Amino acid sequence: METSNQVIDLLVVGGGTAGIVGAKTASRLGARVVLVERARTGGDCLWTGCVPSKTLLSAATGSGGGTGPIAAGGVGSEAGFSGVRARIASAIATIEPDDSPASLEAAGVTVRHGVARFTGPGRAEIDGQQIRFHHALVATGSDPAVPPIPGLDRAPVVTSETVWDLTELPQHLVVIGGGPIACELGQAFARLGASVVMLVRSRILPKEDADAADIVRSSLIRDGVQIVEGATVEEVTTPDGAREAVSRVRVGDGRTFPADTILVAAGRKPRTDGLGLDSVGVDLDEKGYVRVDHAMRTSNPMVWAAGDVTPNPDFTHLAGVYASTAASNAVLGVRRSVSTVIPRVTYTSPEVAAVGITSAQGASQRVSTIEHAHTDRAITEDQIDGFTRLVLDKRGRILGGTIVGPRAGETLGELTLAVHQKLTTRDVAGVTHPYPTYNDGLWNAAIADARTALENRGVRTAMSVLVRLTRWRATRSSLRRG
Known part of the structure; x- marks a missing residue:
């Protein structure tokens, strides 16, 4: 496609997670899409973030799930630090094809290598070549911030x-x-x-x-x-x-x-220098991030943004979801809002996983906590340093919580769904969960709270009446049979 002579539907600037997901989403909806990446597609997550860091953490525990440290040249260290580096390179090489220009092209996206700069309404240039667009998605990400410390x-x-x-x-x-x-x-x-x-x-x-x-x-x-x-x-x-x-x-x-x-x-700082955002009326906040509304639209209704270049939290999963929303809003002309329920995980040992409200704020909220010292799977694996904590409103609706323990991020999916769907502890407690798992912590925290409802005087009175009524019916039925 000759992009200099044709107005494209969506110009995507940046080839990280947000750019890739946004571009593929728009293309699948039938839009003509051009993605511009100045370096290599895949972004921080593939090359310097999620993939290498989680591989390093796995290598440092010896086998991707263990708990003890290893020595860099020790028996379980994969031939020392060079082995760790080789393992990281292998993980990147295995995942890289999914984020490659070839993968984007196969999805119908035109990929251009170069530096993009906005030059005016509906116009940009890629290394000096002009391109016209109906909508644009800014997904240039962020860089690590280095504080001005002397020396x-x-x-x-x-x-x-x-x-x-x-x-x-x-x-x-x-x-x-x-x-x-x-x-x-x-x-x-x-x-x-x-x-x-x-x-x-x-x-x-x-x-x-x-x-x-x-x-x-x-x-x-x-x-x-x-x-x-x-x-x-x-x-x-x-x-x-x-x-x-x-x-x-x-x-x-x-x-x-x-x-x-x-x-x-x-901390980090957004990559907005040299983009020419002022030429298309895109506002930045006091830290240089691109301001967006609930639909990921900037101050220019034809320009959208997603990922680390916005003030939203710097999570890969958030970048992808928000970019998909932005792209579909842009090419379909709709105004879907992004979800504000944002899960996060710190992949230390043990992991810390959290979503929503993580501490009670006022008398109308309460917490239900299960220490993993009372969770059978944690006991069997001798990994009891952790807990599952739910924050609830007065009706038992789950507002958020924190999970600390091995693979806590795996349990967080259910907790995130509960918050998103405004489920109560009774909803979660009423679902059969497999045993024994670390997920028992979430289930038992829900059960513990649901049981507190039975301590209410009115509920206890009603239950007592039902028990006596059932007993009376059973006695009467027994006499009739006799």
């Missing part, structure tokens, strides 16, 4: 994007940050044999239930991670002329920590 620019720094370029296991790894990426990578490298220090501005996993963060903290410490919370990194010093430089990272209380590698995991 950091001279130190051996990696981010979640460049850590995969390491050819040797760090001996002294300092992690700046305490969110999911920092916790996941910090634990993985510690299990592989690195000495790891985490410098955290507040506390680890600040957006999660405090009890969940406590369990993860204890697990990290058991794996050898030194966690310094409430720490402000003041300066990084690196000796001049050293063949193998070891930097010193100084925090506010004067302590310093050695680092041959510094992993910065302190």
